[in-house]
Amino acid sequence: MSAADGMHEPKITRRTFALRGMTIIGGAIAAAVAVPVVGFATAPGWRSKLPWRVLSTSIVPTLRSDGWSAAGKLAEFEVGVPHFLQVERHVVDGWVTETAPVGVYVVRKGDLDAVVFDPHCTHLGCPLAWSSGAGEFVCPCHGGAFTPTGDVAAGPPPRPMIRYQTKVEDGQLLIGPLDADAEA
Numbered sequence: 001m002s003a004a005d006g007m008h009e010p011k012i013t014r015r016t017f018a019l020r021g022m023t024i025i026g027g028a029i030a031a032a033v034a035v036p037v038v039g040f041a042t043a044p045g046w047r048s049k050l051p052w053r054v055l056s057t058s059i060v061p062t063l064r065s066d067g068w069s070a071a072g073k074l075a076e077f078e079v080g081v082p083h084f085l086q087v088e089r090h091v092v093d094g095w096v097t098e099t100a101p102v103g104v105y106v107v108r109k110g111d112l113d114a115v116v117f118d119p120h121c122t123h124l125g126c127p128l129a130w131s132s133g134a135g136e137f138v139c140p141c142h143g144g145a146f147t148p149t150g151d152v153a154a155g156p157p158p159r160p161m162i163r164y165q166t167k168v169e170d171g172q173l174l175i176g177p178l179d180a181d182a183e184a
Contacts, residue, residue, distance in 0.1 A: 065089045065102075066177040071116065074173045077108040082130045082137070082148060084119065087175055104164065104175060105130065105137070107148055116175050117150055118162040128161070137161065 067090040077083050086101040105117040105128075117137075119128045126141035136153050137146040144155030151160050165176035 065091050068167075068174045068176045069102075071104070071106060071173040071175050073171050074108060074112070074114060074168050075171060077106055077114065077173070079108045079110065080148065081132075082107045082117075084130065089175075106173065112168055114166055114168070114173055115150065116164040116166050116173075118164070118178075120162070121157055122152075122159050122161065123155070123157040 069087045069089050071085065071087050082105045084103060084105055086103050088099045089102045091098055091100045103119050105119050106114055107117070108114045119137075120126065121128055121139040121141065121144050123139065123142055123144050126139050126144075128137040128139055128146065130136075131138045134145070135148065137148075137150075139145065139155065139157070142156050144157040145153040146157070146161050147153050150163060152158075163179040165179050167174050167176065
């Protein structure tokens, strides 16, 4: 068939051209906005080499303190029973140097050993309480629970309780910096 038989190529009108042009420009603008937004929202996941943690960048200076603080005589703590106490910690936060009270749970394991836990849930940082009836540390926020050894017993916490380094000198329990395993 020839053009004389009535077959001809379709013409693009100005209206069609303008609509297609605006669609292409709108798509380009949407992509230009969406790519940075998606990148910002997913950056913690693809930039970190460690598992994602809510508290990883928000640990307060009192928990980061690397000094050693006396918690009392080890013999004063009952074996296997968590005991909450406040310990004065040396804190350096920028140019400010001071001592600050820090709450901890001490669990005596034996005659010469104890474990010291930070009393905050590893899920979202809610304060933990020892429930002697349940025999667990319980989180009132989202139903998290930890065993007396600090392991996750129930709920959403992603890892065990945060521990401090400890040592015993002359019968005195000393609390040091956060345990290296707690940082990972």
